[in-house]
Amino acid sequence: MARATSRADALGESSRLSEAEIAVHWREEELYAPPAEFVAQANLTDPQVMERFSLAHFPECFREFGELLSWDRKWTTTFDSSRAPFYRWFVGGKLNACYNCLDRNLEQYRNKAALVFVGEPEEEPPVSITYQELFVRVNELAALLRDEVGLQAGDRVTVHLPMVPELPITMLACARLGVVHSVVFGGFSGESAGRRAADSGSRVLVSMDGYYRNGKFLDHRPAADLAVATAKSEGQTIDTVLLWQRHPGKYLSSAKLVEGRDRLVNDLLKKYRGRRVDPVSLPAEAPLFIMYTSGTTGRPKGCQHAVGGYLAYVTATAKWIQDIHPTDVYWCTADIGWITGHSYIVYGPLALAATSVLYEGVPTYPDAGRLWRIAERLGVNIFHTAPTAIRQLRRLGPDEPKKYDLRFKTMTTVGEPIEPEAWLWFYHTVGKGRAVVTDTWWQTETGGVLCSTKPGIDRMKPGSTGPPLPGIFPAIMDENGREVPAGSNRAGNLVIRNPWPGLMSTIWGDAERYKSTYFSKYNKRPNSKDWRDWPYFAGDGAMQAADGYYRVLGRVDDVINVAGHRLGTKEIESACLTVPEVAEAAVVPIADELKGRVPELYVTLRPGVTVSAEIERKVVHAVETEIGKIARPKAVHFVADMPKTRSGKIMRRVLAAISNTMEVGDVTTLANPDVVEAIRVQVQGKGKVATQAAPEDIAKFGERD
Ligand code: PRX
Secondary structure, three states: OOEOOOHHHHHHHHOOOOHHHOEOOOEOOOOEOOOHHHHHHOOOOOOOHHHHOOHHHOOHHHHHHHOOOOOOEOOOEEEEEEEOOEEEEEEOOEEOHHHHHHHHHHHHHOOOEEEEEEOOOOOOOOEEEEHHHHHHHHHHHHHHHHHOOOOOOOOEEEEOOOOOOHHHHHHHHHHHHOOEEEEOOOOOOHHHHHHHHHHHOOOEEEEEOEEEEOOEEEEOHHHHHHHHHHHHHOOOOOOEEEEEOOEOOEOOOOOOOOOOOEEEHHHHHHHHOOOOOOOOOEEOOOEEEEEEEOOOOOOOEEEEEEHHHHHHHHHHHHHHOOOOOOOOEEEEOOOOOOHHHHHHHHHHHHHOOOEEEEEOOOOOOOOOOHHHHHHHHHOOOEEEEOHHHHHHHHHHOOOHHHHOOOOOOEEEEEOOOOOHHHHHHHHHHHOOOOOEEEEEEOOHHHOOOOEOOOOOOOOEOOOOOEOEOOOOOEEEEOOOOOEOOOOOOEOEEEEEOOOOOOOOOEEOOOHHHHHHHHOOOOOOOOOOOOHHHOOEEEEEEEEEOOOOOEEEEEEHHHEEEEOOEEEEHHHHHHHHOOOOOEEEEEEEEEEEOOOEEEEEEEEEEOOOOOOOHHHHHHHHHHHHHHOOHHHOOOOEEEOOOOOEEOOOOEOHHHHHHHHOOOOOOOOOOEOOOHHHHHHHHHHHOOOOOOOOOOOHHHHHOOOOO
């Protein structure tokens, strides 16, 4: 295979380049064309689409997105930048998100499954909830929220629920009333939920008695007490805790209900049987929800998304990129507590009248075949997951997908760069070479996908997210605001030059932070009302190949700077994964007197493989040959397991702390906190304790993981 940029060229040239421009040394991958059967049925096949959405047609091109929705009143102005970079889309228009996801689908799809819930215990049969049934339940809950709890449009509610149908039901009931939901990932601690409740000013918390995870019933109710106490300590009183029950009618938590504060939703609902609530017609720019996301510094930011722009954007992108038709069975394995779940489990698929699958548990419970059994049984034909899950499934059951009758037409990955090795396994073994794979790049802040191949039009390239979506104009810039030449394979900061309807409206309660985090870096005229003066700084490093495809290298703060050379963590990890014995790899920077920072590697091996000097040699060799001696790891630690978040991301922050003899910080929210001490002892020896003060870049490394 040809190399896009030879190492020698890149290294020789680097002294003349600014830091952001230093070339990244990826191998060019072969391209894969979408199968003809897929193209024949795809929603988007018009090759003119990029022209239709060219800059010359901005912003009116996005009318096409708005027109996918049902409006109570049509908008008068497609785009308003008079308060740039605080933009408004579809100004003058009025609509309701719940109406668009439910009511409008009833006439044609009343008895079609809107949601199929699969509980983790495998003996529980899947539960289908039709559009009619979902409509009834959402209305009853909306009546309860309004009449029992006194919530009205504009109020905020914090929702701390696991992956159960009650979560989308709660979101849609809020949306029906114009109440702003702030869903906190169920796996986060009560304290995290409490801090977010305080920030958003929620006086109501929606929680549950418990749920199944990894074969156990987890008592979730104590988290609600912690949330209330934490919110209180930050000055916010939560007066009502609405508790769902995992098994309606049975309260399975050991924690007692708090008199006057805790209400069992299923009991209260009896009073509201059969009630209907008119959807509240909201201005397009009214907030639909807040979703918190971590940045490099400070407390989490509440990304505020608008009803009109957000819903239009996720509906259009779900239609074009996931290729959703009402006849499809769509499954996204993300958690609804993250933006992916909001956009591509709930709002996008339901607005398109799809059947959306919800799975409660972990992908590998009770074994590596679980996801494939669910997909086979439900006839899932669109499968959306994360590279982490792909790596994990490949590691535990590389041949497992072959045992099942999987018939995916599209498969999507999201959330982190995917190594070509993992991509190829996904494409060949899971997709059986018949499915289109889209690698979608976007963020909590962006509402929906910004870069991806268009499945019915573009060829796929393993490890590259692909071109921008129609109407999105990215660029790569250096630290000084100069554009890195397009298609030059040089790394820099990924920016989006124009606004789009899915972009968040602001940060809840902190407009200044919105402006400074995302727009100040490349703005040269602070008083300008022209959107061209406000490029959006995504915080990701990326490069663009000559064919126009983008490759995202990871957060700018995850870049390891070795002797002035920027090395993407993914680049190093990808190199390790070319060694067949390696299952997972994570790289962290460690402080080095001579070079500033050098990488250190953590590696897990495939089942049945034992650690040996030979494998270590192969790993080091792979890094040296794929990237260069500059990336040679100081040490390779073969560990039994990686510290992971509940959503499965490797916590490089924790590994970086161990490598650098720093405090590991709070690890209680990890899926497997016990491995942390085991790794610490392995790396530092029994006696060592945290001694070092944290250099800023290392302390912050991987924080967003
Ligand atoms: O670094 C990028 C990475 O995930 C970050 C956004 O994280 P979050 O707001 O949690 O949203 C995740 C789901 C959209 C980005 O800044 N990221 C997301 N998708 C990709 C990705 N990195 C590489 N390739 C992707 N496809």
